[in-house]
Amino acid sequence: MALLEVENLKIYYFTGAGAVKAVDDISFSVDKDETLGLIGESGCGKTTAVFAIMRFAAPPGRIVGGKIIFEGRDILTMSEEEVRLLRGQGVAMVFQAAQNALNPVMTVGDQITEVINQHEKVTKEEAWERARKQLELVGIGGDRAKGYPHEFSGGMKQRVGIAIATACNPRLLILDEPVTGLDVIVQRQLLNLVNDLREKLRLPIILITHDLSVVAETCSKVAVMYAGKIVEQADAVSLYKNPAHPYSKLLIEAYPSIKGEKGKLISIPGAPPGLLNPPVGCYFWPRCPSAMDICQEAEPPVQTKDGRLVACHLYR
Amino acid sequence: MKDQAILKVENLKTYFPVRRNFVKTIFSRKKREYVRAVDDVSFNVGEGDILGIVGESGCGKSTMGRTILRLVEPTAGKIYYEDIDVTSLKRRAMRRLRRKMQMIFQDPHGSLNPRRTVADILRQSVRIHRLADGKAEEDAMIKNTLEEVGLKPPEEFWDRYPVLLSGGQRQRVGVGRILILQPKLVVADEPISMLDVSVRMGIIELLAQLREKFGISLIYITHDLATARYICDRIAIMYLGKIVEIAPTEDLLKTPLHPYAQALIAAVPVPDPRVEMKELPIIGYVPLIPSDVYTSCRFYPRCPYADKECREQDPPLIEVSPGHSVACIKAK
Numbered sequence: 001m002a003l004l005e006v007e008n009l010k011i012y013y014f015t016g017a018g019a020v021k022a023v024d025d026i027s028f029s030v031d032k033d034e035t036l037g038l039i040g041e042s043g044c045g046k047t048t049a050v051f052a053i054m055r056f057a058a059p060p061g062r063i064v065g066g067k068i069i070f071e072g073r074d075i076l077t078m079s080e081e082e083v084r085l086l087r088g089q090g091v092a093m094v095f096q097a098a099q100n101a102l103n104p105v106m107t108v109g110d111q112i113t114e115v116i117n118q119h120e121k122v123t124k125e126e127a128w129e130r131a132r133k134q135l136e137l138v139g140i141g142g143d144r145a146k147g148y149p150h151e152f153s154g155g156m157k158q159r160v161g162i163a164i165a166t167a168c169n170p171r172l173l174i175l176d177e178p179v180t181g182l183d184v185i186v187q188r189q190l191l192n193l194v195n196d197l198r199e200k201l202r203l204p205i206i207l208i209t210h211d212l213s214v215v216a217e218t219c220s221k222v223a224v225m226y227a228g229k230i231v232e233q234a235d236a237v238s239l240y241k242n243p244a245h246p247y248s249k250l251l252i253e254a255y256p257s258i259k260g261e262k263g264k265l266i267s268i269p270g271a272p273p274g275l276l277n278p279p280v281g282c283y284f285w286p287r288c289p290s291a292m293d294i295c296q297e298a299e300p301p302v303q304t305k306d307g308r309l310v311a312c313h314l315y316r
Numbered sequence: 317m318k319d320q321a322i323l324k325v326e327n328l329k330t331y332f333p334v335r336r337n338f339v340k341t342i343f344s345r346k347k348r349e350y351v352r353a354v355d356d357v358s359f360n361v362g363e364g365d366i367l368g369i370v371g372e373s374g375c376g377k378s379t380m381g382r383t384i385l386r387l388v389e390p391t392a393g394k395i396y397y398e399d400i401d402v403t404s405l406k407r408r409a410m411r412r413l414r415r416k417m418q419m420i421f422q423d424p425h426g427s428l429n430p431r432r433t434v435a436d437i438l439r440q441s442v443r444i445h446r447l448a449d450g451k452a453e454e455d456a457m458i459k460n461t462l463e464e465v466g467l468k469p470p471e472e473f474w475d476r477y478p479v480l481l482s483g484g485q486r487q488r489v490g491v492g493r494i495l496i497l498q499p500k501l502v503v504a505d506e507p508i509s510m511l512d513v514s515v516r517m518g519i520i521e522l523l524a525q526l527r528e529k530f531g532i533s534l535i536y537i538t539h540d541l542a543t544a545r546y547i548c549d550r551i552a553i554m555y556l557g558k559i560v561e562i563a564p565t566e567d568l569l570k571t572p573l574h575p576y577a578q579a580l581i582a583a584v585p586v587p588d589p590r591v592e593m594k595e596l597p598i599i600g601y602v603p604l605i606p607s608d609v610y611t612s613c614r615f616y617p618r619c620p621y622a623d624k625e626c627r628e629q630d631p632p633l634i635e636v637s638p639g640h641s642v643a644c645i646k647a648k
Contacts, residue, residue, distance in 0.1 A: 041512040042483075153601055154373075183372040183539055188583040188596055195593075210513060213585030217593055236589040254517050256542040258569060258584045259591070265546055267518035271482040 001072065002029040003204055004053070004091075004172055009066035011048050011057060020275045022048045022061065024228040027302075030172065030221075035198060035205045037219030037236070039212065039251075041272055045228040046208045047096065050174050052076075053206075054093055055083050071171070089119050092170035096177040096208075098161030102149040108135070108160045109145030112167050119168045134163040137200075139193060155186035159193065166201065173197075174206045179214055191217050212255045216240060224248045227272050227283040234308030244310045246288050282313065290314060322533050323361040323384070323501055328393035330354040330376070330383045353379040355557035355610075356393070358633075361501070364527055366534040368548035368565070370541055370580070372602055376557040377537045381503040384535070385417050386410060397501065415445045418494035422506040424486035428478040434462070434489055435474045441493045457496055464529075465492040465522060484515030491522055495530070502526065503535045508543065520547050541584050545569060550639070553577045556602070556614045559633060563640035573636065573647035575619045613644070621646050 011023040023045040030036045038046045048061065055075055057063050068075040070090060078086065087093075095101045103111055112131035116122060122130070132142030138159040140152075149157055158178060165173060178194065179187040195218060198205055209215060215222055216236060223233045224247065232245040243249040250268045270287040273279055279286060285295040294313050302311045331350035353376040361367050369377045382388045384395055386402060395402040397417060405413060421427040428437060438458045448454040462470035465488045478486055487507060494502060504523060508516040524547055526532040538544050544551055545565055552562040553576065561574040572578045579598035599618045610630050616622040625645060633643040 041514055155601065183602075184541070184583040184585075185372065185579060185596065185598060186601070188585070188593070191585070192593065211585070212513065213587040216587050216589040216591075217585050219589075240587065240589055251514060252587065254514055255587045256517075256540075256546055257587055258542045258545055258581065259586050259588075262545060262566075265517045265520070267516065267521065268514040269518075271484065271515070 001069075002031045003034075003071060004030040005067070005069040006049075006053070007067045007069070009049065009052060009068065010064045011045070011052055011061055012064050014060045014062060015276075018276055021228050021278070022275060023052070025066075026225070026228075026230045027066075028223050028230060028233060030204050030206060032204055033198075033202060034221055035207060035219045037215035037222045038206060038208045038225060039210065039215050039222060040225035041210060043272060044225045046225050047176055049225075050093070050176065050206060050208060053091055053172075053174065054087055085119065088115055088165075089168045089170060091172045091174065092165040092168070093174040094158075094161045094165045094176065094178060097181065098178070099154045099157040099181070102157055102160060104149050107146050107148055108152070108163075111160070112145075112164050115164055115167045130167065131163075134167050135160070137166070137197075138163045139189075153186075155182055155190055158182065158190055162193070162197070166197070166203070169201075171204070172206070173203050174208070176208045177210070178207065179211070180209070187214075194218055212240075212252060213257075224251070227278060228275055229283065229311065230302075230309070231284065231312070232308065232310045234310075238306070238308065244305060244308060244315065245312050246290050246314070247284050250289075282311075320363045321360040322363045322365075322398055323535075324394075324396040325360070325384065326358050326394040326396070328354055328357045328380070328383060328395065329391045330379050330388055331391040352376075352557045352610075354383060354390075357554075357557075357559050358393075359552060359559065359562060361533050361535060363500075364531045364533055365550070366524075366527060366536060366548045368544035368551040369535060369537045369554060370539065370544055370551055371554035372539060372580075374556075374602060375554040377554050378505055380554070381419070381505050381535060381537050385414070385419055385503060387419070415497045416500045418497060418499040418502050420487075420490050420494060420502060420504040420507045423510055424483055424490050425478075425510070428486060428489060430478055433475050433477055434467070434481075437478075437489060438462070438493050438496050441496050445497055447497070461492045461496040464495060465489070466518070467492065482515070483511045484518055487511060487519050488522065491519070491526070495526065498530065499532060501533045501535070503537065505537045506539070507536075509538070509540065516543065517546075523547060541569070541581060553580060556610075558614065558643065560615065560644070561640075561642045562633070563642075567640055573640070573642040574615075574644045575621055575646075576615050577642075615644075 007027050008025050009023055010025055013020040013022055040046050052063055053068055109131045112134050113127040116127045116130055132145050135145055136142045140156055140159055179190055197203055219236050222236050222239045223230045226247050232248045243252055253266050256265055268287055273283055281297050282295045282300050285291040300311045300313045302309050303315055305315050330353050332353055334349040371377045383390050390403055435458050439454055442448050442454050442457055448457055459470045467473045467488055508519050536548055548565050551565050551568050552559045555576050561577045572581050579596055582594055582596055597620050612627045613631050616626040631643045631645045633641045635641045
């Protein structure tokens with residue numbers, strides 16, 4: 001049994017105009033020593049999906065169905081107290097724009113010890129000792145623990161975010177757009193850190209991003225999301241080498257590369273559908289170059305093909 | 317580059333004074349301090365040329381773009397647009413010239429007036445510069461432009477407010493409202509960094525078309541070398557207010573000479589999981605507060621090849637092969 005198994009998860013936002021199916025029947029799993037990349041355009045539901053793993057669902061959003069089994073227990077049926085302990089110790093998350101998620105009037109050391117004190121009974125000295133160790137772990141000197149967030153650069157704040165998230169030795173780490181808004185050099189340094197941490201702490205990671213190259217450099221497994229659904233799931237190498245779903249294929253072709261021959265780049269016409277009134281059939285057909293009649297009528301089921309999961313009528 | 321330069325920038329400097337408190341201003345003997353956002357930069361842009369300005373945040377690339385259009389006043393140096401000295405123009409003359417020199421902004425959500433429809437946003441451009449006689453001509457121009465930037469059919473977008481458009485469509489409106497003025501030079505400041513990957517290339521293509529169809533010269537400011545590669549003829553790499561290397565695109569990407577350019581290129585992630593990540597030939601971070609005065613190479617604290625010589629002089633930008641200049645005493 002995998003460390004985390006998400007089964008048929010559905011999260012809808014109930015708005016005045018109707019239910020927005022932000023996450024619609026998705027399933028995936030993360031095993032120990034795996035890094036799962038969750039990739040998709042803005043608004044495709046990737047953040048909403050992982051928020052559910054921490055059981056964050058803010059009204060009008062509601063988890064309407066499915067299971068999230070973490071270490072054999074369903075997170076969705078846990079009591080509030082159990083969930084409180086789970087967050088940070090079981091599953092920890094570094095939020096999007098962690099640069100701005102830090103408290104500006106607390107030292108970073110205080111922000112790390114705060115998490116430790118929530119979960120463990122330790123003395124003040126021990127907590128601070130661990131805070132300093134955490135900062136060293138992420139490549140910031142322990143002597144900076146007394147510093148305030150404004151004294152750190154964007155990349156360093158992101159590192160502090162990781163230090164806070166890993167302070168209580170979680171068994172699964174979620175990174176939401178960890179490098180968005182960072183410069184390439186800082187971005188590379190951070191990705192190196194993520195790879196290091198995974199090896200050093202043997203920490204399984206779920207990484208959310210819209211950037212294909214970030215996934216390529218860190219993840220072993222990739223799930224491509226489109227309009228609230230996972231359209232393809234495969235190991236990273238075979239997905240990049242030979243994408244099966246037309247959307248994954250176009251996404252990869254639309255991505256510029258600095259290496260190799262300068263190929264012709266394409267853009268995908270149109271925009272993702274509104275999830276209030278999604279199209280009938282496959283959600284991607286209005287933008288799909290290989291759309292057939294059936295695509296406009298029936299939603300494609302998820303099928304297994306060469307060891308990967310793909311939801312497309314091309315592979316029936 | 318074509319022989320006819322449409323824009324010449326000579327020794328351009330833009331400094332921002334560092335704010336001090338009142339007491340210090342009166343009693344301190346120290347001279348006023350400045351952040352040298354753009355520090356002695358010179359380059360040309362040929363007609364129909366696309367020049368990429370690439371650098372990390374805080375390197376002064378946006379300030380430079382804005383200074384060229386005089387949205388920020390330069391501290392020193394000259395900017396020539398077709399032999400007109402832009403820096404010495406009076407307000408009114410500058411305003412007339414603005415029609416020829418335009419800017420595309422980064423944030424397509426923030427740079428469009430949310431209370432105007434698409435047609436009105438374009439109409440405003442036409443009216444400010446008095447380009448049309450009467451509403452019928454305005455309408456024809458707007459319709460034409462909307463088609464030109466790929467918002468087809470124009471009737472469908474005519475009465476829409478920006479909130480009802482996707483990011484890509486909004487940026488097309490941003491391009492449309494400058495295209496309608498038929499400018500000669502456009503500064504595009506990170507025009508795609510806030511868009512989704514799937515629509516980015518559409519905007520890049522549109523910008524390339526501006527050159528093909530209308531002969532518009534473009535200064536493309538970005539931190540993303542990979543997209544710059546697809547559109548730029550030449551790329552200039554900036555670090556702490558200075559151009560450290562400038563060369564034709566493929567030349568620069570294949571044989572970068574400046575250590576910073578090398579690091580920047582090595583850091584660009586490759587969308588292929590089979591490619592190993594290489595170690596970066598760079599140390600530390602960009603300094604948070606750039607220093608006031610430079611007597612050394614400004615990259616030397618982070619440079620793996622730095623030695624005593626680098627600490628003693630600020631290297632000038634020197635041409636090492638045709639069109640390829642670099643500011644590093646080690647690169648020869």
